[in-house]
Amino acid sequence: MEQVIANGLYLGAQYALIALGLTLIFALMNVLNFAHGQMYVLGGFVTYVIYGQLGLPFVVALIASAITLAAVGAMIEIYLFRPVIRKSHREESTMLLAAAIAFFLDAVILLLFGEKQRGVPKILDGVLNWDFRIIMPYDRIAIGVLAILIIAAFILYMQYSKTGRAMRALAQDRVAAQLMGVQVDRYSMIGFAIGAMLAGVVGGLLVTITGVNSGIGGPISIKAFMMVMIGGAGVVSGAIAGGFILGMAESVGLSVFSGYGDVTYLIIFASLMVFLAIRPQGLMGKPWG
Amino acid sequence: MGIEHNSDGSSKAKPAGSSLAATSLKIVGALLFAAFVLILVPMLINGAERWDLYYTLTSVALLSIASAGVWLTFYIGRINIGQAAYALIGGYVSAILVVDYGVSFWWTLPLAGLTCAVISVFVGLPILRLRGVYFAMVTLVFTEVAKMAALALPITHGASGIANIPLPGALEIFGLTLIPDFNTLENSRYAFYILSVTLMLLCYFMMYRLVNSRMGRLCYSLQQNEELASSIGVNITYLRLVAYAISSFLGGIGGAIFAAISQSVYPSSFAVADSINFMLNCFLGGLGYVLGPMLGTFVLYFGWDWLFQTGKYQLLIFSSVLIALMLILPNGLLSIRLWGKKS
Numbered sequence: 001m002e003q004v005i006a007n008g009l010y011l012g013a014q015y016a017l018i019a020l021g022l023t024l025i026f027a028l029m030n031v032l033n034f035a036h037g038q039m040y041v042l043g044g045f046v047t048y049v050i051y052g053q054l055g056l057p058f059v060v061a062l063i064a065s066a067i068t069l070a071a072v073g074a075m076i077e078i079y080l081f082r083p084v085i086r087k088s089h090r091e092e093s094t095m096l097l098a099a100a101i102a103f104f105l106d107a108v109i110l111l112l113f114g115e116k117q118r119g120v121p122k123i124l125d126g127v128l129n130w131d132f133r134i135i136m137p138y139d140r141i142a143i144g145v146l147a148i149l150i151i152a153a154f155i156l157y158m159q160y161s162k163t164g165r166a167m168r169a170l171a172q173d174r175v176a177a178q179l180m181g182v183q184v185d186r187y188s189m190i191g192f193a194i195g196a197m198l199a200g201v202v203g204g205l206l207v208t209i210t211g212v213n214s215g216i217g218g219p220i221s222i223k224a225f226m227m228v229m230i231g232g233a234g235v236v237s238g239a240i241a242g243g244f245i246l247g248m249a250e251s252v253g254l255s256v257f258s259g260y261g262d263v264t265y266l267i268i269f270a271s272l273m274v275f276l277a278i279r280p281q282g283l284m285g286k287p288w289g
Numbered sequence: 290m291g292i293e294h295n296s297d298g299s300s301k302a303k304p305a306g307s308s309l310a311a312t313s314l315k316i317v318g319a320l321l322f323a324a325f326v327l328i329l330v331p332m333l334i335n336g337a338e339r340w341d342l343y344y345t346l347t348s349v350a351l352l353s354i355a356s357a358g359v360w361l362t363f364y365i366g367r368i369n370i371g372q373a374a375y376a377l378i379g380g381y382v383s384a385i386l387v388v389d390y391g392v393s394f395w396w397t398l399p400l401a402g403l404t405c406a407v408i409s410v411f412v413g414l415p416i417l418r419l420r421g422v423y424f425a426m427v428t429l430v431f432t433e434v435a436k437m438a439a440l441a442l443p444i445t446h447g448a449s450g451i452a453n454i455p456l457p458g459a460l461e462i463f464g465l466t467l468i469p470d471f472n473t474l475e476n477s478r479y480a481f482y483i484l485s486v487t488l489m490l491l492c493y494f495m496m497y498r499l500v501n502s503r504m505g506r507l508c509y510s511l512q513q514n515e516e517l518a519s520s521i522g523v524n525i526t527y528l529r530l531v532a533y534a535i536s537s538f539l540g541g542i543g544g545a546i547f548a549a550i551s552q553s554v555y556p557s558s559f560a561v562a563d564s565i566n567f568m569l570n571c572f573l574g575g576l577g578y579v580l581g582p583m584l585g586t587f588v589l590y591f592g593w594d595w596l597f598q599t600g601k602y603q604l605l606i607f608s609s610v611l612i613a614l615m616l617i618l619p620n621g622l623l624s625i626r627l628w629g630k631k632s
Binding site for chain 1: 422431433434561565572573576605607608609615620
């Protein structure tokens, strides 16, 4: 029981971090970032190269992942999303663009890093064994704690910094924010960069535990979508709640239905559809986001 | 329906003019296109002895039928990323009936579509209240649900799928053979090509009529503003359900024929990637044009096939071209015509 909860919390912290980036981009630009999973994979590979191959400290690798993805995110916003949003008749057109970017990143990752599963050395050795009730390797605990710290830092940044306030204003009402003198273009760009950066950071964190391969981008995106849907699109607290709920559901489901194979995900998906039919805006979302 | 007939009649009755000329031009164009794909294309393929093209073009025709369904949901203002689920259901319904119950393929084809339509009513009733990304995400999740259900349910034979589907038999009515047994034909690919293209033409003709009927205008009003439409007395719940059911029907038909051609269906036959591709077909062709999904499917499928020769750079070039197209023509390929007119 304790083991299941501990696993759930650890998974949930990672998931929440992925969902945060996605929901931030959605809140600011009304863009569903199909390429989120691919950004996660790219972040994982940057850490793999710097920490695993060049042998530099893990923290350096993590920061490199964050900076690379922030730069990629900012460029995608400036050169791709901004012109398309301006010219297109229907805002759904950004979905084609996002899907094309996902394909593009997939192709680039495949060409640069190949299709092999890649892993890096453990960042910490040893296993925590609490009376055989909770058994967890130290590196998982470290990664889980690091993820929670980053979430806390992100919330503080959104609450108390000037940039954070501007982005929250933008998410609430784009036109009103613009009238109050918020530079909409600039903060859209910063928001997209931060969202991409968060995806990259999770990729860098998780590569130390699960490794990374070029094919997992799509499934990660779908999971991130689910978390955002559970919590409510475009709401920070919702994304965190969604991440922890999905992490917990997976952990509990996998231990309860371990004999039935993939039934866990069928049940999670099916109950999500029922839940959304009853409460379309998710736990904390505003209707029609 | 009544009004549909009226508008037809009045356009014929009007002696003066441009609308009559435009209508007859469209009819001639449609007939020419039908003759082109049904007669000229097979002749060219036979002449060049490129038999593989039959399979490619059949796939394009079937995928564009399913994409037409997605396009219709776009037309009522919903982003549908769940068409692969209905294609999968259609494929399984047809395959199970043919293999396990020995029903003729020609009966299972409409049954597959109708099953999908019925399921879509039950699924659509709650989820069609959602909008925007919310609807898109739920339909995306539904694609996964369908795939996992196919893996878990006993009737679908799990991961091993159904891999021994016989070719369609003869279709006879009162002893009259309408369609010969595909096994007796020397080239079943040609038969499938004719079948799929005929259905595609039929599907787009109906779609065109639908969009230009009274119901089509009402659907368009949903796309613009549902509350406003509702306040004038449009039954939006009913319209949304009907449009979604038609969309799913087309998905089921496409999936059923696909299963018959490949003579197999697996849980992974139609996955999330296919759902996304159906949506991309519509975007690429242009959401404002009935023929958009057909063109989009053709370009996307052939572009991808043609780039096969670039080897490992296939995906890179393909996605770069997609991004470039989005930057130049964000409203779809067909918008290039209007753009030319304006300037």
